[in-house]
Amino acid sequence: MSAPIDKTFIREYERNDEKVLKIHQSAIGDVGCVVWDAALVLCKYLESGDFGCGAKLKGKTVLELGAGTGVVGLVAGSLGAHVTITDLPEFLPLINLNIKENNELFGDDVKAETLIWGQTEYNTKDENIDYILLADCIYYEESLEPLVNTIVKLCQQHTTILCCYEQRDTGNKPQLERRFFELVRESLKVEEISLDNQDPLYSSPDIHIMKFTKQPG
Template identity: 40%
Template sequence: VAAFVTPLRLLSVVNNELVNVCARCALGFHWCRLAIHQWSEGDVGCVVWDGALVLGKFIDHKNCTGEWDTKKSVLELGSGTGIVGIISCSFGNDVVLTDLSQFLPLLDKNLEENRSHLKGKARARTLEWGVPLTPHVFTPDIILMSECVYYEKAVDPLLKTMTELCGPNTEVLLSYEDRDNEANSAAVARFLQGCRQHFVIDEVPTEDQHPDFSSHDIHILRLKPIMQ
């Protein structure tokens, strides 16, 4: 994946305010450059992963070919930096970006940084996988997920939240990267096994992805709920 990423400056969170400890990057698109802040320290959710770039550029590609419906509502799980949801919102989708509470300052910062490029409505909300959904959580037309499967202990809570969020016509669009890591491979295998119980799974072939942003070891899947 030949990512167009230009480091700019450093930010982080102290007392819920972003200060200088993390890198910002610029992501180039034909219509604008999105500025995305990243945390230089931390585990998952802190940086723009390759799988997020591939999924975001896939949405960009489908929008260019007229195959992306900007009128559909979108909810992103495990948003991290928010790059995928922000790309979708820049085309006109109304998007709710969700993650654990500690990532909300980073999400809010990136939404504010790119506000002038957003044609749809965007807001960041806390959503913990496996916890019963609160009344304000809606049934989206599209669920976006990139690089959400890393730890096996998170698989069952993630599957629970996915199935609870989905209506009969909801589509899940997700990406993940093959890693030379036994624990991660086990997590992905368990996740896919669980998905097969609830969803029809179609893998997007490389030739249908963005011509410059695809890789043999990064997968994009389309999931549709199995009708009961």
């Protein structure tokens, strides 16, 4: 279901330097209409000392997958990255609204595009991708393999992927999580960012930040 933008309510994201991003969330619609906890944990990690207090993003090219409101990409853009925020086409109006709302923090450096996992060909030929960011996307049985295929296809030799997700123990979520990492490990090196290296307030034992990179060689 699409994320209508006629009825939104704002969630504020306060950066560590007290600059504030205003994130519109849609009152009606699918799970991507609101900001998820894993997204906040990933945003705060981008601002953490382990990530150079955001300096690692300056001038870098970032692609966000399954962005929902786009909060992760917007924060990355506000820290100086050139960002493409992506999701299903029905989320583009909400993402574009949030880009417009926070425009003064990044000017033309953040844009939105449709990227359907396993379907959209994203042009990586001319595009150098330094970071791929995704929050709470290990969620859908039908798009698990397409998501992994997209990640693996987009990952270049120098690309770092940060995948933050909330560990869930209900329904088929434990199996989905296990299968997702089995598939990712077939092609990429997987490491976990320890809790000690994350924001002390915006971190939790059941929210994991995983780092994927290409195997050397």
